[in-house]
Amino acid sequence: MKSFRKELWFNTTSRRELINITPQVNECLRESGIQEGLLLCNAMHITASIFINDDESGLHHDFEIWLEKLAPEKPYSHYQHNGYEDNADAHLKRTIMGREVVVAVTEGKLDFGPWEQIFYGEFDGKRRKRLLVKIIGE
Ligand code: ZN
Numbered sequence: 001m002k003s004f005r006k007e008l009w010f011n012t013t014s015r016r017e018l019i020n021i022t023p024q025v026n027e028c029l030r031e032s033g034i035q036e037g038l039l040l041c042n043a044m045h046i047t048a049s050i051f052i053n054d055d056e057s058g059l060h061h062d063f064e065i066w067l068e069k070l071a072p073e074k075p076y077s078h079y080q081h082n083g084y085e086d087n088a089d090a091h092l093k094r095t096i097m098g099r100e101v102v103v104a105v106t107e108g109k110l111d112f113g114p115w116e117q118i119f120y121g122e123f124d125g126k127r128r129k130r131l132l133v134k135i136i137g138e
Contacts (some may be wrong), residue, residue, distance in 0.1 A: 004032035004135040007044070012125030015073070016093075018060050019120045021050075021131070026110065028133045035108045037137015041118060042100030045129045047090035049097035049121035052112075067093045067123075090124035097121045105137055 006028050010019065025041055041050050053059065071092035072078070079088030101118060104111040110118075120131060 001136060002032065002034050002037075002138055004028065004034060004133075006031070006133045007130045008133065009128055009130045010120060010122065011128045012122045015090075015123070015125050016064065017122045017125055018063065019122070020055050020117050021120045022055075022110075022117045025118050025133060029105060029108070029110065029135060032135045034105055034135050034137040037105045037135060039103045039105050039110065040100060040134045041103070041131060043094070043120065043129075043131050045124075047087055047094050047122075047124035048129055048131070049094045049119075049123070050100050050131060051098050051119055051121060052101050052103075052116050053119060054115045055117045055119075063097075067096065070096060087124040093123040094121070097123075105135065 008021065008024055012019070025039070029039060043050050071089045073089045076082045076086045076088075081088035081091065103118070122129070
């Protein structure tokens with residue numbers, strides 16, 4: 001069995017951003033040479049998410065509104081976690097959107113359903129953060 005591991009780094013210019021990372025993940029899969037197996041992709045920070053959904057700007061706007069309704073960024077004093085930090089909302093948003101995705105690898109490709117794309121969801125950005133891609137198979 002082959003095993004492949006790679007970290008990808010991101011530095012967003014805004015606090016919250018959704019980035020389609022499917023091209024970078026595809027590049028990892030190509031690099032790994034694995035044809036049949038499983039690909040895991042997870043955020044390595046507790047204020048960022050990896051999730052699969054549609055690459056559609058209206059939906060991304062809807063995510064922002066929905067997440068702000070569930071866990072608004074402000075007022076910062078609303079959260080106990082915000083004693084030394086101001087990112088309680090980012091921890092909550094990350095929990096809702098998830099830590100990782102697992103995708104089947106078939107014939108050297110990500111075995112997606114229609115419109116599925118992988119996203120890095122940043123909820124406390126403006127700093128360098130990373131995610132992990134792990135692929136196992138043969
Ligand atoms: Zn925190």
